[in-house]
Amino acid sequence: MKKVKVLIADDHALIREGLCKILNMQEMIEVVGEAEDGDQAVELALKHRPDVVLMDINMPGTNGIEATRSIKSQRPEIGVIALTIHDQEDYLFELIKSGVSGYVLKDISPDLLVQTIIGVSRGESFIHSTMTSKMFSEFNRLSSLSQRHTNSQGLTRREFDVLSLVAKGDNNRSIAKKLYISEKTVKNHLTNIFQKLGVDDRTQAAIHAVKSRMVEL
Structure with missing residues (x-):
């Protein structure tokens, strides 16, 4: 039977070592690489083409969320x-x-x-039981927001998220951190927002958003 190839990405060497020992004891699993940050995770994923990547979220440099986007793309x-x-x-x-x-x-x-790794390698999905109720609550909240702000000035969902934080006074670094995106991506969203709203800067964008009740402070 073909083994499931796994790449481990975590910035803590002790955790990587522990996971390797656990997984290498399994007949159906083979650890093909270890990454200590997001950039290395992307590099090794493209090199070894594992079936599954175990991805930590908070890693130096490129975090797990950005690394996941890059790998999946x-x-x-x-x-x-x-x-x-x-x-x-x-x-x-x-x-x-x-x-x-x-x-x-x-x-x-x-x-x-181990069950989760094998399941994901077969195309299944798994979310920890403690998160299930939170997931449905948030999806319901987002659905409600979407109905209120559908096509507001032609903004996408992500652009609206950025605009909301701009209106609250967040700078680009803060926005990037809260939305788990790069500062460059924030700047690109702002450029699109300014064009769609017909404004020249973030102050005008914030004022427009509040006055038109696109966002609530």
Whole structure:
């Protein structure tokens, strides 16, 4: 039977070593590489073409969310499982949008982790049970927001997110951190927002958004 090839991406050497030992004990799994940051995760994923990547979220440089987007855009067949200590819903939704197939916490049992890896390699999805109710609550909230702001000035959902934070006074670095995107991406969104709203800068954009009730402070 063909083994499931796994790439481990985590900036903590101890965690990588522990995962390697656990997974290499499994007859159906083969660890093909280890990455200590997001950039290396992308590089090794494209080089080794694993079936599954175990992806930590918070890593230096390119974080796990950006790394996942990059991998999925170039190799959509690779399954990505977010393995993290965080059970906050904002991580979950950004990861789902980036293309992950699984979201598990680092206190997961070895047996369940192995089952999740094998399942994801077969095209299945898995979300940790503690996040399920939060996921549905947030999807309902987003659906409600979408109905209120559909096609507001022609902005996309992401552009609207950026505009909302601009109106609240966030700078580009803060926006990038909250939305798990790069500052360059924030600047590109702002350029599009200014064009669609017919304004010249972020101050005018914020004033326009508040006056037209596109956002609520």
